[in-house]
Amino acid sequence: MVSDTTKPGRDRQFVAGGEGHELRxxxxxxxxxxxxxxxxxxxxxxxxxxxxxxxxxxKG
Structure with a gap:
């Protein structure tokens, strides 16, 4: 989900390592x-x- 709603979609370029669902x-x-x-x-x-x-x- 986009954290900053004034910049929709930009958040998808990054992974939040602290967010369990994104890491999973x-x-x-x-x-x-x-x-x-x-x-x-x-x-x-x-x-x-x-x-x-x-x-x-x-993974090689």
């Missing part, structure tokens, strides 16, 4: 463990694009 979706989508997903977010930031690229490298 990320793990299910890419087949990662929760710890792996959290480590990726901590390492590359909350950008969905950067996170997805790093996840693909991790």
């Amino acid at each position: 979706h990320f793990t299910e989508k890419l087949g990662l463990l929760v710890t792996q997903a959290q480590e990726l977010i901590d390492r590359v930031g909350n950008s969905r694009e950067a996170r997805n690229a790093a996840a693909q490298l991790l």
